[in-house]
Amino acid sequence: MTGPSHIVHDDQGAASLQLDAYLPYRLSVASNAVSGLIARAYEDRFALSVPQWRLICVLAEDDGQTQREIVARTVMDKVTVSRAARGLTARRLIVRSENRADGRSHVLTLTEEGRRLHAEIAPLALAYEAALICGLAPAEVAQLKRLLIRLQHAAGALAGGAAPLADPGLAAR
Numbered sequence: 001m002t003g004p005s006h007i008v009h010d011d012q013g014a015a016s017l018q019l020d021a022y023l024p025y026r027l028s029v030a031s032n033a034v035s036g037l038i039a040r041a042y043e044d045r046f047a048l049s050v051p052q053w054r055l056i057c058v059l060a061e062d063d064g065q066t067q068r069e070i071v072a073r074t075v076m077d078k079v080t081v082s083r084a085a086r087g088l089t090a091r092r093l094i095v096r097s098e099n100r101a102d103g104r105s106h107v108l109t110l111t112e113e114g115r116r117l118h119a120e121i122a123p124l125a126l127a128y129e130a131a132l133i134c135g136l137a138p139a140e141v142a143q144l145k146r147l148l149i150r151l152q153h154a155a156g157a158l159a160g161g162a163a164p165l166a167d168p169g170l171a172a173r
Contacts, residue, residue, distance in 0.1 A: 027151070038128055046121060051076055051084040053121065059094060059110045060118040066105045093117060 019025050035050060042048040048056070054074050058065060067085060071078050085108055088094040093114035096106040110118065133141050 034132065038125070041124065041128065042121070045124075046117065048117075048121075049084065049087070051080045052088055053125075055081065055084045055088060055108070056093065056110065056114060056118050056121075059108060060115065060122075063109050064107050066099055066102075066107055068105060070108070088114070 039050045042050065042053050046053075051074075054076065055070060058070050058073055065073070067078065067081050070076075070081050070085075074081070076084075085094065085096070089096055091113075092111055094108050094110055096108055099105045099107045136144070
């Protein structure tokens with residue numbers, strides 16, 4: 001039986017890592033390539049960073065979120081979410097209002113301008129996704145999503161806590 005493809009053994013039998021076949025590296029490279037492509041499009045056409053776009057998407061799906069809820073949903077750190085929220089507030093794409101349930105936090109909501117921007121960008125985002133997965137069969141796309149969620153969960157478990165699942169139902173499929 002052979003071991004994982006990213007591990008080779010030298011003449012003395014010592015294991016050596018092959019970076020190009022190492023799954024965490026491949027995931028990082030693929031993620032960076034996709035994020036970079038999309039980030040350039042959002043920045044060039046809409047003057048948005050990827051964190052700002054994610055925040056807009058979260059609010060478009062479920063408006064009236066606290067920054068803490070957005071951090072949990074997007075797995076972005078709180079400083080990144082705070083900076084994105086400040087930038088979007090300055091552009092009048094979101095508004096911050098008092099959180100009546102907890103006076104120490106604020107609720108973020110999209111403005112009409114924010115909703116219009118989301119409606120303009122969403123088709124572009126979907127087109128990028130379609131172009132990226134055009135060489136994959138629908139079953140492969142579904143399997144890839146399930147596997148990525150499982151890997152995210154495993155990474156969270158190894159880090160000492162369960163990683164939040166963007167769509168827990170996908171993990172079971």
